[in-house]
Amino acid sequence: xxxxxxxxxxxxxxxxxxxxAAAARFQEAHPGVTLLLVGDESQIRQELPQHGLREGDLLHxxxxxxxVLMDESPAVALRxxxxxxxRVAIDLVKDGAAQAAVSAGNTGALMATAKFVLKTLPxxxxxxICTALPSMTGHTHxxxxxxxxxxxxxxxxxxxxxxxxxxxxxxxxxxxxxGLLNVGAEAIKGNDTVxxxxxxxxxxPINYIGFVEGDDIYRGVADVVVCxxxxxxxxxxxxxxxxxxxxxxxxxxxNRTWLSKAAAVCALPVLKRLKNRLDPGRYNGASLLGLQGxxxxxxxxxxxxxxxxxxxxxxxxxxxxxxxRIDQRLGQLLNEKEMA
Amino acid sequence: xxxxxxxxxxxxxxxxxxxxAAAARFQEAHPGVTLLLVGDESQIRQELPQHGLREGDLLHxxxxxxxVLMDESPAVALRxxxxxxxRVAIDLVKDGAAQAAVSAGNTGALMATAKFVLKTLPxxxxxxICTALPSMTGHTHxxxxxxxxxxxxxxxxxxxxxxxxxxxxxxxxxxxxxGLLNVGAEAIKGNDTVxxxxxxxxxxPINYIGFVEGDDIYRGVADVVVCxxxxxxxxxxxxxxxxxxxxxxxxxxxNRTWLSKAAAVCALPVLKRLKNRLDPGRYNGASLLGLQGxxxxxxxxxxxxxxxxxxxxxxxxxxxxxxxRIDQRLGQLLNEKEMA
Numbered sequence: 001x002x003x004x005x006x007x008x009x010x011x012x013x014x015x016x017x018x019x020x021a022a023a024a025r026f027q028e029a030h031p032g033v034t035l036l037l038v039g040d041e042s043q044i045r046q047e048l049p050q051h052g053l054r055e056g057d058l059l060h061x062x063x064x065x066x067x068v069l070m071d072e073s074p075a076v077a078l079r080x081x082x083x084x085x086x087r088v089a090i091d092l093v094k095d096g097a098a099q100a101a102v103s104a105g106n107t108g109a110l111m112a113t114a115k116f117v118l119k120t121l122p123x124x125x126x127x128x129i130c131t132a133l134p135s136m137t138g139h140t141h142x143x144x145x146x147x148x149x150x151x152x153x154x155x156x157x158x159x160x161x162x163x164x165x166x167x168x169x170x171x172x173x174x175x176x177x178x179g180l181l182n183v184g185a186e187a188i189k190g191n192d193t194v195x196x197x198x199x200x201x202x203x204x205p206i207n208y209i210g211f212v213e214g215d216d217i218y219r220g221v222a223d224v225v226v227c228x229x230x231x232x233x234x235x236x237x238x239x240x241x242x243x244x245x246x247x248x249x250x251x252x253x254x255n256r257t258w259l260s261k262a263a264a265v266c267a268l269p270v271l272k273r274l275k276n277r278l279d280p281g282r283y284n285g286a287s288l289l290g291l292q293g294x295x296x297x298x299x300x301x302x303x304x305x306x307x308x309x310x311x312x313x314x315x316x317x318x319x320x321x322x323x324x325r326i327d328q329r330l331g332q333l334l335n336e337k338e339m340a
Numbered sequence: 341x342x343x344x345x346x347x348x349x350x351x352x353x354x355x356x357x358x359x360x361a362a363a364a365r366f367q368e369a370h371p372g373v374t375l376l377l378v379g380d381e382s383q384i385r386q387e388l389p390q391h392g393l394r395e396g397d398l399l400h401x402x403x404x405x406x407x408v409l410m411d412e413s414p415a416v417a418l419r420x421x422x423x424x425x426x427r428v429a430i431d432l433v434k435d436g437a438a439q440a441a442v443s444a445g446n447t448g449a450l451m452a453t454a455k456f457v458l459k460t461l462p463x464x465x466x467x468x469i470c471t472a473l474p475s476m477t478g479h480t481h482x483x484x485x486x487x488x489x490x491x492x493x494x495x496x497x498x499x500x501x502x503x504x505x506x507x508x509x510x511x512x513x514x515x516x517x518x519g520l521l522n523v524g525a526e527a528i529k530g531n532d533t534v535x536x537x538x539x540x541x542x543x544x545p546i547n548y549i550g551f552v553e554g555d556d557i558y559r560g561v562a563d564v565v566v567c568x569x570x571x572x573x574x575x576x577x578x579x580x581x582x583x584x585x586x587x588x589x590x591x592x593x594x595n596r597t598w599l600s601k602a603a604a605v606c607a608l609p610v611l612k613r614l615k616n617r618l619d620p621g622r623y624n625g626a627s628l629l630g631l632q633g634x635x636x637x638x639x640x641x642x643x644x645x646x647x648x649x650x651x652x653x654x655x656x657x658x659x660x661x662x663x664x665r666i667d668q669r670l671g672q673l674l675n676e677k678e679m680a
Contacts, residue, residue, distance in 0.1 A: 241555025
């Protein structure tokens with residue numbers, strides 16, 4: 001069977017305009033991949049031609065009459081929107097009709113729905129959200145980014161194992177370096193949870209390199225940085241805020257005088273390259289790890305290029321069989337525990 | 341009595357080279373301020389002339405034979421280094437010989453020593469570390485930045501009150517907007533601690549504006565952002581790491597070709613202005629809030645200009661009588677509690 005990706009085309013801040021354009025361009029680049037466009041079928045069919053898309057063996061429209069709103073509570077979405085585009089896309093993964101679902105919708109609802117429909121892998125208490133961020137040496141995968149605001153040491157340990165297996169598969173990295181986010185590199189630093197997690201990780205089956213600090217995410221000293229979802233979300237959002245402020249200051253400074261405006265023209269190619277290197281869209285596509293299936297969350301405000309990145313993450317996780325590899329590793333760990 | 345600031349001149353990564361140069365330039369700008377230079381007296385006296393400094397009514401050398409190392413444990417420093425430059429500087433505040441102490445030394449040791457020697461204000465369980473960060477609209481004070489890695493709701497409430505009074509005094513802002521850092525702006529988001537803290541703050545005496553997210557620190561929607569020390573430290577260090585990476589990428593892109601090098605020459609004045617706006621040195625000088633006295637922590641790697649900023653924070657907190665104002669506000673709160 002060919003690779004099949006279900007897309008919640010209604011989700012996100014821009015809906016069909018972005019998701020259909022991205023689907024069209026993704027399919028040009030990956031002509032063998034089947035896409036299942038999930039959403040309001042009449043709206044989708046109306047818009048298909050202007051994106052050069054045609055229904056056929058490689059492109060299906062799957063009707064879903066409801067849409068989960070961006071500010072809807074996960075519990076309400078789960079209970080009352082059983083025919084939402086998000087839910088139907090995940091159902092397609094559950095039924096084996098697709099190998100991955102991609103949505104730019106409400107994160108909390110997506111996580112709750114994915115967990116309810118697909119279930120977690122044996123040995124995983126809670127799924128985590130993981131994404132790559134740029135670093136001085138390449139990129140760093142960080143998890144959890146907000147699915148779990150309260151975690152114990154065992155949860156952090158599970159995140160570390162999942163992150164390690166993801167990067168192993170995703171980046172063809174045989175031994176990813178895994179760091180635990182803390183307020184200092186010394187063993188005496190930190191709260192009880194990270195200290196207990198460190199003790200588990202030192203005994204664990206992965207390449208644990210010890211505590212890392214916030215700046216190490218961007219220094220690229222680790223391939224995987226593990227933290228609870230509260231801390232990870234603050235780190236991610238703080239980074240977004242700082243990057244926006246720097247971009248804003250750059251614009252202001254280049255616009256200040258006619259001389260600086262002239263300098264901006266000279267510097268434009270350089271600034272474009274910089275922007276491209278830092279573009280959050282390049283890193284769009286967060287994995288909901290720990291589920292019995294692949295679900296990728298796109299940023300709600302993603303543009304076409306960014307949404308294509310998210311589709312690319314889904315494709316790569318399918319090709320690399322990420323959930324099965326996590327499941328195998330967890331199976332080994334559970335066996336070892338039973339043996340011990 | 342004139343304003344008197346005790347400086348731990350031995351602390352920090354650079355020691356006397358930076359602290360004495362900063363003392364000299366600070367005194368030029370503020371000729372009425374008395375400085376007490378605390379450290380190894382023979383070393384200090386040897387170096388004074390090359391910074392154009394001379395002992396006299398406005399400049400005293402106070403001998404302290406020991407130095408707390410940057411990686412020393414706070415408990416060890418407190419127990420075994422009773423004659424360290426850091427300790428003696430804080431003792432001078434305790435004895436009333438100085439109104440503030442400034443140190444670029446080991447943060448944990450500085451906090452432990454300050455708390456032990458000066459004691460906390462009535463109603464404060466734990467002091468917090470607070471500093472200003474640049475924002476799109478000016479700056480935002482953030483606390484705690486790492487003194488308290490585990491906090492309950494009452495601690496966060498106390499931080500909010502202290503931060504509010506600090507900004508009121510420091511920025512002549514009659515009603516600072518105080519936000520509580522969380523993973524989402526909606527009331528249902530977050531962990532139990534922030535939810536409980538929010539409930540306290542909604543009843544409290546300050547201008548509480550609700551939950552804010554990581555990016556809001558730089559958007560400037562609040563004057564004070566409150567969080568526990570674990571989260572605050574991660575946010576601060578993550579920001580430092582991202583800023584360094586962006587600077588590194590900028591350098592790389594401008595150095596890539598002869599054309600981009602030429603563009604760099606054009607853009608140099610603009611980039612310098614940008615650097616100046618973002619310079620962490622401008623914001624150097626974190627307040628240890630909640631103590632019966634003023635203690636300012638400089639970044640360990642501070643250069644002369646940055647250390648001058650930290651001295652400036654000390655001077656302003658003395659002029660604005662920050663500890664007494666926090667004490668008064670807390671006294672009102674304690675009275676109200678007793679009345680209730």
